[in-house]
Amino acid sequence: MYTELIKPENLVYTKTKVMTDKELSYCPGCGHGTAHRIIMEVIEEMGIQGETIGVAPVGCSVLAYEFMNIDVQQAAHGRAPALATAIKRLWPEKYVFTYQGDGDLAAIGTAETIHACNRGENIVIVFINNGIYGMTGGQMAPTTLPNMKSSTSPYGRDEVEMGHPLKMTELVANLPGVYYVTRQAVHKPGHVRKAKKAIRKAFENTAKKTGVSFVEIVSNCNSGWKMRPTDANQWMEDNMFPYYQLGDIKVDGLFVNK
Secondary structure, X not given: OHHHHOOHHHOOOOXXXXXXXXXXXXXXXXXXXXXXXHHHHHHHHHOOHHHEEEEEOOOHHXXXXXXXXXXXXXXXXXXXXXXXXXXXXXXXXXXXXEEEEHHHHHHHOHHHHHHXXXXXXXXXXXXXXXXXXXXXXXXXXXXXXXXXXXXXXXXXXXXXXXXXXXXXXHHHHOOOOEEEEEEEEOOOHHHHHHHHHHHHHHHHHHHHOOOEEEEEXXXXXXXXXXXXXXXHHHHHHHHHHHHOOOEEEEEOOEEOOX
């Protein structure tokens, strides 16, 4: 009976072969696993597995090379866009993308991010924003919301003393070297489909040599937020989405009117 059920015509989903067989080690409920999967599905569907190089720096993103069945180069903390620039210029025919968290991209790597975007490097930047430092202990990140608690802001982020959250996606959208900018999520099936479509567009832009395609994915960090996964997803919808609004910001080099 089981053999009958697993016939190809009965399958509605199979794991992409561009993911390794290693079991995901992310916290239960984390969005990283889903983000990994849809990126690898896009690569498989485009038939570019052997032509794609990923760059993963420090943070939870550093685990990506264990799960992505492609060439992946580890970068120093924050330096992924600089390394991706070098790889793309050495092998201009390759599809090159970075996979970075908010602490990496928006803090120690701010300069690398801004200048790669300003130069219009022909790469894809995937930015996972969960508003906190997930791997190192739940510290306040540049993207931590006003009044949001963290291990280094136990009473909530005070904008007077700690500054305002940094909206990197809106910031880079203003740079002429950036061709496509969007913000998506992966916590529900409908959002996953939209995020996958955005990632596909970003990789297709690479083939057109249009400059940087920047895809932000607003995700949860239930461990860092000290919440159950379902509660973290609801908190994200209630608090993260109003501040980091989902949708396209810049498409084909033009700002989207909302």
